[in-house]
Amino acid sequence: GAGVSQSPSNKVTEKGKDVELRCDPISGHTALYWYRQRLGQGLEFLIYFQGNSAPDKSGLPSDRFSAERTGESVSTLTIQRTQQEDSAVYLCASSLQYLAGAWDTQYFGPGTRLTVL
Amino acid sequence: QKEVEQDPGPLSVPEGAIVSLNCTYSNSAFQYFMWYRQYSRKGPELLMYTYSSGNKEDGRFTAQVDKSSKYISLFIRDSQPSDSATYLCAMTGTGNQFYFGTGTSLTVIP
Numbered sequence: 001g002a003g004v005s006q007s008p009s010n011k012v013t014e015k016g017k018d019v020e021l022r023c024d025p026i027s028g029h030t031a032l033y034w035y036r037q038r039l040g041q042g043l044e045f046l047i048y049f050q051g052n053s054a055p056d057k058s059g060l061p062s063d064r065f066s067a068e069r070t071g072e073s074v075s076t077l078t079i080q081r082t083q084q085e086d087s088a089v090y091l092c093a094s095s096l097q098y099l100a101g102a103w104d105t106q107y108f109g110p111g112t113r114l115t116v117l
Numbered sequence: 118q119k120e121v122e123q124d125p126g127p128l129s130v131p132e133g134a135i136v137s138l139n140c141t142y143s144n145s146a147f148q149y150f151m152w153y154r155q156y157s158r159k160g161p162e163l164l165m166y167t168y169s170s171g172n173k174e175d176g177r178f179t180a181q182v183d184k185s186s187k188y189i190s191l192f193i194r195d196s197q198p199s200d201s202a203t204y205l206c207a208m209t210g211t212g213n214q215f216y217f218g219t220g221t222s223l224t225v226i227p
Contacts, residue, residue, distance in 0.1 A: 004160070033215070040125065042205060043161070043217040056213055091160055106215070108160030 002026070004109035006092050012115045013082055021077045021112045025094030032069055033106060034077050035091045036061075043091065049075065050097060082116045089113050120144055123206055123218025132227050136193040140206035140218045143187065147208040147216075150182050152191045155203045155220065164204075165191070196225045 005024040013019050025032050034046040045059040049069040060066070064082075069075040079086055093106040123140045130136055138152075149168055153161035167173045170184045179192040189208075193200055203220040 035217075040219070042121070042123070042219040043207075043215075045214050045216070048213055050213070059214070093160070105163050105166075108162065110158070110160050113158075 004092055004094050004107050006109040006112050008112060009110065010113045012117065014117050015084060016081055018078065018080045019082055019114065021090050021114070023075045023077070023092030023109060025073070025075070025092070026107055028072070029094035029096050029107075030072050031095045031097035031104070032075050033093045034067055034075070035093070037089045037091055037111070039088070046077070084116050087114055087116045120216040121206060121208060121218045124221055125219050127222040127224065129224045129226060130196055132196060132198060132225055134196050134225070136196050136200070136223060138191040138193075138204050138206075138221050138223070140189050141187055142189070142208060142216070144210065144216070145184070145187070146210035149209050150180070150189050151207040152180055153205040153207060155205060161205055198225045198227050201225050
């Protein structure tokens, strides 16, 4: 079946512009995660959605970052007034997690490579 | 102090060698320990996971967790050029937040 998809695959923008990144999780997966991966660094947790529960936004680095998810479908990550330090690969993952607190395998998308000039 | 520490390498070995990859961590609440493989310009894919302490073997791969030392390892036997990738360790306590190492870049030379 189809895996996690993300769009666009690459995005180049100018400093100060807003960008919107999209994630299509695997159908039926209740949990969805956004991560940021800077060059030479590990994955940095940004936000977590689980079903209809309030999202865990504790990893968002500033109020310029926001994310939405409607039900158990598509999620969008928005970065307002982009800065050069926002340049990174943004990865989305989904998992079949019926219960909060119960771990299940995360399946990652290919990522969106964001470059802020 | 970072939650998870991982030597970034790079690590270069000849084909057929045994590879040892390691991570240390500081949070004793972590219960699930994972190893991901990430090829260039791709998302990470789960290789193995272990719950609590102990060993787990899957083909040429063995994962070890020592919770008393807060130390985890991944061993690759009979390494192949196709194993060339970045290997990331990850761990979680509750399944809500996952903490990743920086990744170790591995090259297996034919």
